[in-house]
Amino acid sequence: MSNYNSVTPEFIDELKTLLGEKYVKTDADTLDRYKTDEEADERCFHLPDVVVIPANAEEIAGVVKLCNKYLIPLTVRGGGTGIVDGAIADKGGVVLLMERLNKIIELNKEGLYMVAQAGVRTLDIQAAAKAENLLYAGDPSSSDSCQIGGNLATNAGGIKAVRYGVTRNQVYAVQIVTPYGDIVDLGSPLKKCSTGYCMEQLVIGSEGTLGIITQVTLKLQPLPPYKIDMLAIFHDQMAAIGVVPQLVKAGIDPTSIEYMDNPNVRTTSEYLEFPGAPHIEDGIYVIITIETFNEDELDMKMEQASDICEAAGAVDVLEADERIWSMRRNCLESVSLISKVCTTDDVVVPVDEMSDMIQYIIKTVAKYPFPLRINAHIGDGNLHIVLCKLDLSDEEWESELSRFTEEVYTYAYAHGGRLSGEHGIGSKKAHFLERFTPGGELELMRKIKKAWDPNNILNPGKVFNL
Ligand SMILES: Cc1cc2nc3c(=O)[nH]c(=O)nc-3n(C[C@H](O)[C@H](O)[C@H](O)COP(=O)(O)OP(=O)(O)OC[C@H]3O[C@@H](n4cnc5c(N)ncnc54)[C@H](O)[C@@H]3O)c2cc1C
Structure with a gap:
């Protein structure tokens, strides 16, 4: 060190x-x-x-x-x-x-890519693509305030990952400043490449520890013209989670499958002053977005999805308007109504372990003095576990949270999961990464960091300690 x-x-x-x-x-x-x-x-x-x-x-x-x-x-x-x-x-x-690195440099409509400086707001990237009838598929809920460079650095996910993948799947190339101050271009807008190590993918998700991303080349997609947002409401969380494999197996290829438990439904409706939210008392929400290039296909897939949800036990299936999406996007912000200090975790497990993981968390949190909220990208096996400090003392909060987190990570890791699906490790989870990462993998990460950044200048203490 x-x-x-x-x-x-x-x-x-x-x-x-x-x-x-x-x-x-x-x-x-x-x-x-x-x-x-x-x-x-x-x-x-x-x-x-x-x-x-x-x-x-x-x-x-x-x-x-x-x-x-x-x-x-x-x-x-x-x-x-x-x-x-x-x-x-x-x-x-x-x-x-x-x-100040906030310019979109090129939007290539034929090659379907965009070159932008890393400080451009994600929402502006999305809007620039949309203006040309194209889609930039990265879509974290913070898109109005995060930057595209930050999205690459954390390998951000978001609500479209179930169909399009996470940020690393949207990137052709990056320019970085290395830890010793060289400017290096990694990658190229190629459909395929088998030419040495894939260095741009190593930088993506490295949380500012291997280089400063200064420019990005992003993949664009044709924008599907037909779209429906559906809200399936359940009373039973297992039934709600159970629709995921069925939607996938039916070939519906949804753009989003998002989950909000009932405490989230209540808090976000209060936060957004939307008291008329459907089934506010006891509803668990699953938001499903389907997009197609053909109107008939959309109608067919919508009917299929609706039938699947009803057969799985949905008490209502409605068309969702923008307010429902706003509720989903504000799950995190709305807990400020309950507690000034909250924490949100984002463990990820294999999709077929999701249901058991949620049951385990609900059972486990009953032993602890804080309320729980779960929202999730259920199509990706990625859960956001939100806990509120309320009026616990700092010492109580720290020790109870640490015990709870330990239990949850132990369970997730034993079932093939990892500590973060999209938020990263930062310094907050660095000490846990030591324990919940295969030893050989952690050792390789350390060796790479030491080779790239011998003085440990860039973002020291993030991801792991040297
Ligand atoms: C309301 C809310 C909703 C959110 N929703 C989502 C979501 O849906 N999905 C999701 O994945 N995350 C979500 N997040 C988390 C957060 O928005 C993402 O992690 C995002 O990618 C961070 O981008 P940023 O520009 O704000 O980065 P910062 O917070 O500034 O930095 C994050 C990390 O990236 C590094 N970094 C930033 N820029 C660069 C750069 N140019 N080069 C190298 N390293 C860099 C920093 O050093 C730091 O380690 C949400 C956060 C909030 C507050």
């Missing part, structure tokens, strides 16, 4: 020469603004020593070289919407903002 140096006036002066005075911030207000991301637990906050806002890859490369010269840690920050403390500068040093 590196022994870092303190930030000195000489280091700040060199940053100012490189970036211009305006883009190097050391005032208390700015440092305070970047002490956390989505983390609300003050014990996890950490003030950076300096915040820099470079304009391009060349300036970023210069900052990285300075960090190596002075042995100062550097944490990259995209939209700051991450929920595993990934953009918090645990070791102090530099926080580097990507907000």
Whole structure:
């Protein structure tokens, strides 16, 4: 592990020469603004020593070289919407903002790809594709505030993953600044490639530890013109989960299959001031989106899906309007009505283990003093377990949460699962990764990090400790 140096006036002066005075911030207000991301637990906050806002890859490369010269840690920050403390500068040093790299460079309608700088907001990527009747299929619920570079860094999932896959499935190429300050292009807009290691895929999901992503080349798809959002309402969670394999086996190929338990239905309807949400008292929601290129096909698939849900025990199957999607997108934000400090986990298990996993969690949480909410990308086996601190003391919260998490991870890992399906590890889960990752795999990750970043400059303490 590196022994870092303190930030000195000489280091700040060199940053100012490189970036211009305006883009190097050391005032208390700015440092305070970047002490956390989505983390609300003050014990996890950490003030950076300096915040820099470079304009391009060349300036970023210069900052990285300075960090190596002075042995100062550097944490990259995209939209700051991450929920595993990934953009918090645990070791102090530099926080580097990507907000000035905010241009879409090219949208190639024939080749079906888009080249963009990493600081572009995900919603703007989606909108630019849509304006050309194309689809960028990455769709995290935070798309209005996260950045495409942050999505690659965390390998974000979202509500369309069941059909299109996660962020790594939408990427042809990346440009990175390496931990020693070189600018390197990885990948190319090729349908197939068997030419050496697939380096761009190694960078995707590396949470800012292997390189700073400065530019991305994204896959685009034709936008299906026909679409229906359905809401199937259940009283029994097992029946709700049970529709997933049937929808898949029937060849319906849904774009989304999303799950909200009843506490989520109630809280989000209150948060969004939507008291008329259907079956608000006892409904468990499964939202199904079907998209096609043919109207008759849409009608047929909609009928099939409706029959499957009713046969599985749905008490109602309705067409869902935008308010229902808004409820789903606000599952996380709405728990602020209940507790200032909450935690959301995102274990992932094989899809056929989903039902047992949920039953296990519900049984286990009964021993603990916090309420539980589960929303899930059930088509992907990815669960979001939301727990609220309420008025527990810090010590009680920490020890109870740690015991609960340990039980859940032990179960998930033993059943072929992993700690995160889409949010990443950050520093929040780093100590658990040590225990719930095959030993050989963890050792390889450590060796790669040491080879790429010998001074451990980039995002130290994230994913695992060296
Ligand atoms: C309301 C809400 C809903 C959410 N819904 C989803 C969801 O549906 N699916 C999902 O997967 N996640 C979701 N998230 C989590 C979060 O939005 C994602 O993890 C997102 O990808 C983070 O992007 P960001 O730009 O905000 O990155 P940040 O939070 O700024 O950073 C996240 C990590 O990526 C690194 N990083 C950021 N930019 C770069 C870069 N250019 N190069 C290298 N490393 C970089 C950071 O160092 C950090 O480790 C949600 C969060 C919120 C608050």
